[in-house]
Amino acid sequence: xxKLLLIATALVSFSAFAQRNIDWATTNIVSPDSxxxxxxxxxxxxxxxxxxxxxxxxxxxxxxxxxxSTTNTNPRIYYPGxxxxxIIMPSKAYAPNDTMMVSASLTTNLATNVSINVTIQVLxxxxxxxxxxxxxxANTLNNAKTKSVVWYNQQGWPVGLSEALSNxxxxxxxxxxxxxxxxxxxxxxxxxxxxVDLAGKVVANINTAEMNTELDVSTFAKGLYFYEIKTEExxxxxxxxxxxx
Numbered sequence: 001x002x003k004l005l006l007i008a009t010a011l012v013s014f015s016a017f018a019q020r021n022i023d024w025a026t027t028n029i030v031s032p033d034s035x036x037x038x039x040x041x042x043x044x045x046x047x048x049x050x051x052x053x054x055x056x057x058x059x060x061x062x063x064x065x066x067x068x069s070t071t072n073t074n075p076r077i078y079y080p081g082x083x084x085x086x087i088i089m090p091s092k093a094y095a096p097n098d099t100m101m102v103s104a105s106l107t108t109n110l111a112t113n114v115s116i117n118v119t120i121q122v123l124x125x126x127x128x129x130x131x132x133x134x135x136x137x138a139n140t141l142n143n144a145k146t147k148s149v150v151w152y153n154q155q156g157w158p159v160g161l162s163e164a165l166s167n168x169x170x171x172x173x174x175x176x177x178x179x180x181x182x183x184x185x186x187x188x189x190x191x192x193x194x195x196v197d198l199a200g201k202v203v204a205n206i207n208t209a210e211m212n213t214e215l216d217v218s219t220f221a222k223g224l225y226f227y228e229i230k231t232e233e234x235x236x237x238x239x240x241x242x243x244x245x
Contacts, residue, residue: 023054024126025142026066027099035118035151037111042077044068044106048122048145051099058094058126063087066124068106071146073118079106085125115159118151157235165237170229176243179218183229185211190232195225220244 030047046068052058065085070077080086086104094100123144150159157165168187183193188211195204195215203225204215217225221244228239 020056021054022052022056022058022126024124025051025053026122026124026145027051029120029122029145029147032149034149036156037152037154039154041107041109041111046106047101047103049099049101050124052094052096053142055096057096058090059129060090060092061129062090063127064090064124065127066102066122069121071119071121075110077108077110079108112151112153115150115152115157117148117159119146119148121146155236158233161231161233161235165235168237170238172227172238172240172242176245177217178245179216181215181217181242183213183215185229185237187237191237192230192232193227195227197225198223217244
């Protein structure tokens, strides 16, 4: 009886860790469509789909691991890390053709000063019930899915204009002002200067390609005003406020 019990135990253990034919795939990166830098880094709202394309079932107790990264940046973004993975312990079985959706808010202290085109990637794998070996699969190439997105800088500049804008310096003075307000910038291309009052009414709208522009505010009512200098494509060069005294 004892020998039979040992044989039964061995069979159960073998069954729990037996290899199965699971073709696990990352099938779609739903979001992000773009990423936006902030003063402290970048927040990424990630949503992606995984699917069991093989003939066998992913069982509760198996482990699903995934990693987010960028493939063409220096330094690269990795989440949760370059050599680590986020872990999912499925509470139900995923039969052939079943899908799993994952959503996560990722944060990194990396940011870009210029807006660039990047390729993001999500890699996912199934690990067999705590075993260190991944499941056998008919196709390992579909474990990773890529997507091209724009990684915007903090100002949201379009790709291609970023280099010129990032090197531009802009000064608006004096502040407070009584008669002449000066806009000086090293950005040489066409631009639009808009000034609005506290009620949001546009009180000045200037289209110019000059690097030095003056605005007569001597007829303005005293108070606070807001200005924004944009490229003709709509990218903000500089914005701020000034007081008329």
